[in-house]
Amino acid sequence: MARKNRQLPLLPAVEITGVAAEGKAIAKVKWHPEDPSPLVVFIPFGAPGDIADIKIDRKKHSFAEGHIERLISPSPDRAEPRCRHFGTCGGCKWQHIPYSLQLAHKQEIVSAALSRIGKVELPEISPILGSENIWHYRNKMEYTFSDKKWRSWEEINAGVEFTDSSNGLGFHIPGAFDKVLHIEECLLQDDLGNRIRNFIYGYAESKGYSFYNIRSNAGLLRTLMLRIASTGETMVCLVFGEDNPEEIRDVMSAVSEEFPEITSLLYVVNLKLNDTITDQKVEVFKGRDYIEEEMEGLRFRVNAKSFYQTNSLQAYELYKVARRFAGLESRKENLPLVYDLYTGTGTIANFVARNARKVIGIEYVPEAIEDAKLNSRVNGLDNTLFFAGDMKDILTDGFIEEHGRPEVMIIDPPRAGMHEDVVKVILNARPEVIVYVSCNPATQARDIALLDQGYIVTDIQPVDMFPHTHHVENVVRMVLRQP
Numbered sequence: 001m002a003r004k005n006r007q008l009p010l011l012p013a014v015e016i017t018g019v020a021a022e023g024k025a026i027a028k029v030k031w032h033p034e035d036p037s038p039l040v041v042f043i044p045f046g047a048p049g050d051i052a053d054i055k056i057d058r059k060k061h062s063f064a065e066g067h068i069e070r071l072i073s074p075s076p077d078r079a080e081p082r083c084r085h086f087g088t089c090g091g092c093k094w095q096h097i098p099y100s101l102q103l104a105h106k107q108e109i110v111s112a113a114l115s116r117i118g119k120v121e122l123p124e125i126s127p128i129l130g131s132e133n134i135w136h137y138r139n140k141m142e143y144t145f146s147d148k149k150w151r152s153w154e155e156i157n158a159g160v161e162f163t164d165s166s167n168g169l170g171f172h173i174p175g176a177f178d179k180v181l182h183i184e185e186c187l188l189q190d191d192l193g194n195r196i197r198n199f200i201y202g203y204a205e206s207k208g209y210s211f212y213n214i215r216s217n218a219g220l221l222r223t224l225m226l227r228i229a230s231t232g233e234t235m236v237c238l239v240f241g242e243d244n245p246e247e248i249r250d251v252m253s254a255v256s257e258e259f260p261e262i263t264s265l266l267y268v269v270n271l272k273l274n275d276t277i278t279d280q281k282v283e284v285f286k287g288r289d290y291i292e293e294e295m296e297g298l299r300f301r302v303n304a305k306s307f308y309q310t311n312s313l314q315a316y317e318l319y320k321v322a323r324r325f326a327g328l329e330s331r332k333e334n335l336p337l338v339y340d341l342y343t344g345t346g347t348i349a350n351f352v353a354r355n356a357r358k359v360i361g362i363e364y365v366p367e368a369i370e371d372a373k374l375n376s377r378v379n380g381l382d383n384t385l386f387f388a389g390d391m392k393d394i395l396t397d398g399f400i401e402e403h404g405r406p407e408v409m410i411i412d413p414p415r416a417g418m419h420e421d422v423v424k425v426i427l428n429a430r431p432e433v434i435v436y437v438s439c440n441p442a443t444q445a446r447d448i449a450l451l452d453q454g455y456i457v458t459d460i461q462p463v464d465m466f467p468h469t470h471h472v473e474n475v476v477r478m479v480l481r482q483p
Contacts, residue, residue, distance in 0.1 A: 008055070008056040008057065008058075008059060009249045010053055010054055010055050010056070010069060011029055011041075011053065011054045011055075011066070012053050013052075013053065013072060014027045014029055014041070014051070014052060014053070014054045015027060015049075015050070016043060016046040016047065016048055016049065016050040016051075016075070016479045017048055017050065017052055018043055018048050019048065019105045019108075019109075020472070020477060021091040022042075022434065022470060023044075023310075024043055024044050024093075024095065024216075025042070025043055025044070025045075025046030025047060025050070025472030026040055026041065026043070026048070027040075027043060027046075027054065028040055028208075029039045029041055029054075029417070031064075031257075031335070034159050034303070035217055036145065039062075039063065039064055040062070040063045040064070041054060041056070041063070041065070041066050042063065042064070042065050042066075042095045042447045043065075043066055043067060043068060043475060044067060044093065045067075045068065045087055045093065045096060046068060047075040047077055047097055048075060048077065049075070049077055049078075050068070050071060050073070050074060050075045050078070051071075051072045052068045052069070052070060052071045053068070053069045053070040053072065053074055054067070054068060054069065054071075055067055055068075055374065055400070055441065059181045060126065061404060061447055063112055067208065073186065074300050074328065075343055077097065077098060077101055077450070078096055078097070079095070079096055079097060079098045080096075081095035081096050082095060082135070082187055083095055083186070084184065084185065085170075085181060085183060085184075085185075085228060085277060086324040086473065088152070088173070088181055089146070089170075089171055089181055089183070090171065090172075090173070090174040091171060091186075091188070091469070092468035092469060093347045093470060094186070094468045094469060095167065096466045097267060099130070099134050099216045099467060099468075100133040102464075102467065102468070103128050103130050103464060104193065105205055105436060105470075106128055106462060106464055106470070106472040107125065107127070107128045107462055109441060109470070109472055110125060110128075110441045110462045110472060111125055112472050113441035113442045113444070113445045114225070114441060114444075114445045114448070114476075115459070116181065116445075117349065117442055117445035117446055118445035118446070118448045118449050118450070118452075119267055119449060120448060120449055120452045120457060121456070121457070122457055122460065123457060123458060123459060123460060124344070125458075125460040125461075125462065126459070126460060126461045126462070128159070128463065128464055128472070129314075129317055129321070129462070129463045129464065130464050130467075131311060131313075131314045131464050131466075131467050132313060132314075132466065132469075133313060134186070134467035134468070135187045135467075136187065136188065136189060136190050136191070136464065137143075137187070137188065137313070137314070137467065138189045138228055138310050138311060139189075139228055139230065139310055140189075140225070140227045140308070140310045140314045141188065141189045141193055141225070141226050141227055141312070142182065142223060142224070142225050142226075143169055143170055143171065143174060143181050143197060143223065143224045143225075143226075144169070144171065144212070144222075144223050144224075144275075145168070145169050145180070145204075145211045145212045145221040145222055145223065145224070145479050146167070146169075146171065146178070146179065146180035146212060146213070147166060147167055147180050147210065147211040147212065147219060147397070148166065148168070148178055148179050148180065148212055148213065149165070149166050149167060149168030149179075149180060149181075150168065150173050150179045150180060150181045150182070153248070154241070157398050163310075164380075165205055165391075166212040167182075167201075167204075167205065168180040168181065168182035168211070168283065169182060169183065169197060169200070169201040169211075169221075169224065170182045170448070171182030173182060175205045175370070177214065177327040178213075178214045178215055178314075179211050182201075183197070184198070189228060190228045192234065192261075193226045195259075196226060196236060196252065196255070196259055197224060197257070198227065198264075198433070199223065199254075199258055199259070199423035200221075200238070200251070200255060202222075202252065203251065203254050203255075203266070204221055207247075207250070207251075207398075209221060209247055209251070209275070210242070212241045217240045217241070217271075217273055218241065218242070218243045219239060219242065220244060220248075220398050221238070221241070221249055221251075222239045222240055222270060223236040223238075223239040223275055224236070224237070224238055224239070225239075225269075225304065225448070227264075227291055227294065227302065227393065229291045229292060229302070229466045230293055230294065230295075230313060231291070231292055231293060231313040232295050233263045233264070233291035233292055234261060234262050234263055234264070234291065234303065235262070235263070235264040235265075235266065235290075235302075236255060236259075236265050237250065237266040237267065237268065237277075237282070237304045238252065238255075238266070238267045238268075238444035239267070239268045239269075239270050239275070239277060240267060240269050240270070241270065241271065242269075242271075243269045243271065248267060252265065252267055252285045252286075253409075256285065256286050257405030258373075261286045262286070262288065263283045263288065263375075264284075264287045264288050264290060264291050265284070265287055266280055266282050266283060266284055266285060266289065266304055267282075267283050267285055267403065268280045268281065268304075269281075272277065276302065277305065278305055278367065278477070280314040282305070283348060289303055289304070290303040290306075293308060293312055294347040295315075295316050295319070296351070296461070297377050298351065299375075299378055299379060300345070300347060300350070300375050300376060300378075301371070301375060301378060302345075303371070304372050305367060305369070306345055307345055307368060308345065308346050308347065309347070310464065310465075310466075311465045311466065313467050314463065314464070314465050315347075315465070317463060318437070318463045318465065318473055318475070319347070319348055319351045319352075320409055320476055321461050321463060321475045322348060322352075322435050323352050325407070325432055325433075325435045325459055325461070325475060325476075325477035326338070326352065326408045326410060326435045327433060328352050328356060328408070329354035335355065335357040336356055336357060336404045336406070336407035336408045336432075337356070337357050337358050337360070337404050337405070337407055337408075337429070338352060338356040338357075338358070338359045338360070338406060338408045338409070338410065339359075339360050339361075339406040339409045339429075339431070340359055340360065340361040340362070340393075340410045340412075341361075341362055341391060341395065341409065341410065341412070341413070341422070342353075342362070342363060342364075342391065342411065342412045342413045342414065343361030343362060343363045343368075343369075343372060343386065344363055344365075344368050344372065344412070345368045345371035345372050345375065346361050346363075346368075346369075346372025346373070346375055346384065346386060347375075348410055348412060349361040349372060349376075349384055349386070349410075349468070350372070350379060350381055350384065353376070353381045353383055353384050354381075355395070356383065356386065356408075357383065358383045358384070358404075359384045359385070360384075360385045360386075360387070360403055360406070361385070361386045361387070361396050362386075362387050362388075362389070362391060362395060363386070363387075363388060364388070364389065364390055364391065365388070366388040368388075369386045369387070369388040372386045373386055381419050385403075389418065391422050392419045392421040392422050393414075395422055395425050395426075396425060397425060397428055397429075400425065400428070400429045400449075403432065405429055405431070406429065406431045407431060408431055408432065408434075408435070408436070409426060409429070409431040409433070409434050410434075410435045410437065411426075411434065411435070411436045411437065412436075412437040412438070413438070413443075413447075414439075415439055415440040416440075416443060416445050417438075417440065417443030417444065417446060417447050418450075421451065423447060423450045423451060426451065427451065427453065427454045430454065430480060431480070432479065432480050433477065433479055434451065434477070434478040434479075435454060435472065435475065435476070435477055435478075436448070436475070436476045436477075436478065437475050438472075438473065438474050438475075438476070439465075439472075439473055441472065443473050444466070444476065445473065446475060448476060448478070449476060454479035454480065454481055455479065455480060455481060456478060456479055456481055457476055457477070457478050458477050458478065458479050459476070460473075460474065460475070460476050460477075461474070461475045461476075461479035462474045462475075463475065
């Protein structure tokens with residue numbers, strides 16, 4: 001006999017007590033009178049100190065997920081969100097929390113992950129480095145065109161008659177892959193980005209050009225990428241879902257005429273079922289096929305497919321921490337051999353190259369390695385060497401024997417952390433210093449525990465790259481244990 005669907009309850013007057021690693025708030029509630037253990041409930045857009053009625057949306061054995069049905073007593077620590085799209089857009093989940101408290105929560109996320117998962121001896125964690133700019137800090141934004149603009153359930157259930165266009169240009173709604181929230185203003189990038197995006201939307205609407213439909217894989221306008229570098233250079237890359245040269249030329253010409261300050265105006269015709277353009281040809285409509293970022297006189301070329309840290313100014317602070325932890329600034333003689341693992345486009349490798357005998361960078365993506373080599377040439381650096389391939393296949397004991405044992409190893413892996421085989425090679429290589437840069441303190445803690453047999457953690461420095469989100473970077477310095 002089929003089990004009846006159980007109606008999940010509304011929990012009255014629940015106090016929200018903290019935040020979780022994924023940005024949701026948490027509360028602990030008594031779920032059953034015979035169960036002495038409270039149930040942890042994860043709640044988006046809550047703030048510690050809130051008293052609210054919580055509607056449970058999903059119940060698992062050890063936790064539940066819910067949302068605020070009614071805010072009875074707002075936390076005294078709540079802030080007024082600046083963005084008109086906050087709460088619907090999935091980007092900034094912490095605008096309702098003052099920035100000083102965001103930093104405190106991120107500091108606690110790092111501390112909890114390293115102590116709970118790492119379980120190794122730790123020094124005192126340095127205070128997190130906050131971002132000088134908490135608005136307009138992103139150099140890159142990506143938007144989606146859709147002929148299915150998001151309408152709220154409240155509007156639909158109220159029977160609102162919609163008279164505006166069903167087309168939208170903005171962000172995918174979490175949990176609704178075919179719906180896009182139309183964005184009128186985003187506060188994360190320079191306002192030039194808003195003006196460009198809104199112009200393109202308005203122009204396409206006035207001309208009656210079709211917006212993309214993800215289900216039918218049809219529609220002229222598909223995605224938009226905007227890059228605004230710290231140098232002031234601007235890249236616009238429009239991706240079209242139909243190969244219609246006349247309409248494409250018309251849109252690109254209109255953008256070019258309206259915004260002559262754009263230094264790199266590009267487009268792609270992508271007829272595939274997915275949005276990635278890594279395997280697509282990028283056409284230059286006007287200007288160059290790249291823009292440049294600058295750091296301590298070094299120039300970094302960034303093209304439409306390049307990865308570059310999205311907070312340019314804070315990336316500089318992050319890299320300075322990595323260089324200081326590596327002990328490179330103080331070295332005048334006997335410059336070290338440095339390995340830069342997961343080097344990406346070689347930004348860190350090129351940044352530290354002037355303080356190293358040689359830097360060897362390894363990265364999985366071949367195109368990124370070509371960017372790394374190009375950036376070395378642009379900056380006149382002849383002491384870098386880059387290799388493309390899977391880290392566990394490239395970094396072997398034989399590779400170390402061939403290219404030399406590094407005195408310093410800088411590691412900046414993806415969120416998943418390092419493969420165990422890579423950790424074994426690092427332990428065998430025995431670099432004097434390891435600098436581990438991570439965007440995921442949980443996997444960083446796991447890897448530190450694996451390295452603990454050969455290394456001691458001496459310094460920990462969290463860095464906030466993404467204000468108003470739960471994401472945090474963390475830099476750890478480890479030194480070789482003495483026999």
